[in-house]
Amino acid sequence: MSNAIALPSARHGSAMNLRFIDWIWHIRGSVDLPPGQTSEEAFARLEPLLRQPGTSQQRGGEALRFTKIDPASQDKLAVFENGLLQVEQDSAGPVLRYHLVSRALLLCFLAPLLFLAFAQLTIAVGQWQKPAAEAAAKAKADKKKDAKKDDVRPMNPIDKALGAPAPEKDGKKPDRKGDKYSPTSAYVFASLFALLYVIGRILEARLVKARLCKSLLGAE
Structure with a gap:
């Protein structure tokens, strides 16, 4: 029996091409069956884990396929839409191989790419509008400067004799508005989703293996 695990909807040719990238959202692995446990006993032990609202199963020989539609939040495999569980004979004995999607x-993997695209778009728009914005700001500053030039009152002779500083021509502080074309927010969200994906990918792979082991041992 071949060790390759393919979902029923995947064609052989496309599956071979996607195998190099589908690790992003596919989780594969294997669990050794307890000594003396048959495939029938293994699937019977896994039944409570799969018997959840919104989950349908299809059993064929040594393989069990499942599909989930709107799984409940308490479903321990809710993050997976479908998968294949298959009992095979390995050199060390029977094993349960799983392929989950x-x-x-x-989506969590693609989110950082989307936000990085937003960041690049923001930078491009900012560079495109920068000359016009700088020209408008300069014209506004020149206009204010001309308007305030004659508003400065002469110093009182007494104040001048006492060494008081001359009044400023423009008492207003320059505007310090944030750059509305800053890509910082997009970079922050991209980093958060990238971190979330890495943690989720590693954590889910470990959790699903642990849950299958417990189910096969009858621990849950």
């Missing part, structure tokens, strides 16, 4: 992981 998660759209949530894929």
Whole structure:
């Protein structure tokens, strides 16, 4: 029996091409069956884990396929839309191989790319509008300067004799508005989603293996 695990909707040719990148949202692994445990017993132990609202199962020989539609939040495999569980004979004995697909992981992986694209777009728009904005700001500053030039009152002779500083021509502080074309926010969100994906990808791979092990041992 071949060790390759393919979902029913995947074609062989496209599966071979996608294998190099589908690790992003596909989780594969294997769990050794307890000594003397048959495939029938293994699937019976896994039944409570898969018997959840919104989950449908299809059993065929040594394989069990499942699909989830709007799974409940308490479903321990809710993050996976579909998957294949297959019992095979390995050199060390029978093993349960699993291949699970998660759209949530894929979206979490794509989110940083989307925000990075927003950041680049923001930078491009800012560079495009920068000359016009600088010209408008300069014209506004020149206009204010001309308007305030004659508003400065002469110093009182007494104040001048006492060494008081001359009044400023423009008492207003320059505007310090934030750059509305700053990509900082996009970079922050991209970093957060990238971190979330890395943590989720590693954590989900470990959790699903641990849950399958517990189920096969009858611990849950």
